Amino acid sequence: MSPTAAPALQLLSRREAGKAERRRQIIQAARDLIRETGNAGLSMRGLAARAGVSLATPYNLFGSKRAIVVAVLQDVREFQERFSTLQAADPLDNIFAALDLSLQFYVGDPAFYRTLWSALFDTTDGVRGEILNPKRDAFWRGLVLDAVRSGAIAGEVDPDLLLRHLESMLRSVMFDWVVGEISPARLGAMARHGYALVLLGAAADDWRGPLCARVLEAQASLAAAA
Amino acid sequence: MSPTAAPALQLLSRREAGKAERRRQIIQAARDLIRETGNAGLSMRGLAARAGVSLATPYNLFGSKRAIVVAVLQDVREFQERFSTLQAADPLDNIFAALDLSLQFYVGDPAFYRTLWSALFDTTDGVRGEILNPKRDAFWRGLVLDAVRSGAIAGEVDPDLLLRHLESMLRSVMFDWVVGEISPARLGAMARHGYALVLLGAAADDWRGPLCARVLEAQASLAAAA
DNA sequence: TGGGAAGCTTGAACGCGTTCTAAACTCCTG
DNA sequence: CAGGAGTTTAGAACGCGTTCAAGCTTCCCA
Secondary structure: OOOOOOHHHHHHHHHHHHHHHHHHHHHHHHHHHHHHHOHHHOOHHHHHHHHOOOOHHHHHHHOOHHHHHHHHHHHOOOHHHHHHOOOOOOHHHHHHHHHHHHHHHHHHOHHHHHHHHHHHOOOOOOOOOOOOOHHHHHHHHHHHHHHHHOOOEOOOOOHHHHHHHHHHHHHHHHHHHHOOOOOHHHHHHHHHHHHHHHHHHHEOHHHHHHHHHHHHHHHHHHHHOO | OOOOOOHHHHHHHHHHHHHHHHHHHHHHHHHHHHHHHOHHHOOHHHHHHHHOOOOHHHHHHOOOHHHHHHHHHHHOOOHHHHHHOOOOOOHHHHHHHHHHHHHHHHHHOHHHHHHHHHHHOOOOOOOOOOOOOHHHHHHHHHHHHHHHHOOOEOOOOOHHHHHHHHHHHHHHHHHHHHOOOOOHHHHHHHHHHHHHHHHHHHEOHHHHHHHHHHHHHHHHHHHHOO
């Protein structure tokens, strides 16, 4: 094999390999710093030092601090493997199971996920679209589409809009959690209540009963944890 | 009247009056600067200069930049006067009318309200509680309670939770607007869709028809503006 | 194989929000 | 009136996210 046998590949290879390696180091350093010190400890200078690169490098590779945090968030996704083990027959139950599992992750590692969500609520730059990585988005979309297909959701309701409203619900409750306006104990019940209410609005008549029960169950939880 | 006739009153009066005056100037300057230059033009140094005070003074009087923006937001509330002129008989119609009116304010002065909402999504400090001023909160709560009283909302649903979810809906759609993920044209339809869906989940059976129509109407608007 | 063009890294710098110190000023009390 | 408590002021400083000109590395092309 002559050195010039694969020029295009080499072009990507040498430079791009180094770049990918630096990317990896930076994400790793960011994750470690967040885990160790929370959001406050994650400064770009500290991050660069920890990753062994210059201050400007993270900007070249990611663009902004927020983009780095988003990259970290995309990286931690043992979620789907865990979820696949608890698939149920009822499509609505699946949605609530996925919700519970997500929240379990978040409250199980508050320092870490508070930082991550906090970055998602930062409005100062334009790193949209990367927030919801495609895999995660497709996963939730699949859950909603399953519910539509099985007849649990009324056919007239646009599934994508429903999905978006569910995400709105989660986003809002996570915001309250990030700013400390809601206790971890109430977080789950609040999210379930919102999900149940939105789904109830979109549900076919036959499926309203169990959703109604979920609304009341969540209300009881919230009243108890008041 | 001797100069010492009202000592306690004077104590508050002279000094506190000056303080209040400086507060007023700072809020006014902040409002002007936001109107003229948007969020980017609102720096603490520029604000202090414009208000004719030292850089440290806004911090003494408000504590942080965010607190100042919140104070500005609380100051602009011609809302209720405008709303009182369009009260309808149907309590659900009232909710949607109030929603439309709010959104009208926001999209009617984007530079201004984008800055304000952006500050509300800032998670870095703890100026909660002042975000929703009590008057505004009581107003929306009254609308929801009206709907409950009139039987439009099922009795089992907690009105405060319903109110909170409606606010979640608005907050999320405003977030999308602030970060530019949604066009002004779609903003209203998206918010109406979310409101209608949540209310539909909480509505009494007799009232589901018109809400269903609202959901479909909003979906049609969104499909048209795609 | 060597010259030139990209692209990347680097250190320095900018403007930001925020805090601090010390001096000046204002108002109230004895 | 003197003194003291409470604030504002100017100014410097800190750490932050971000950007930029300059140098260096890596790769393509003759």
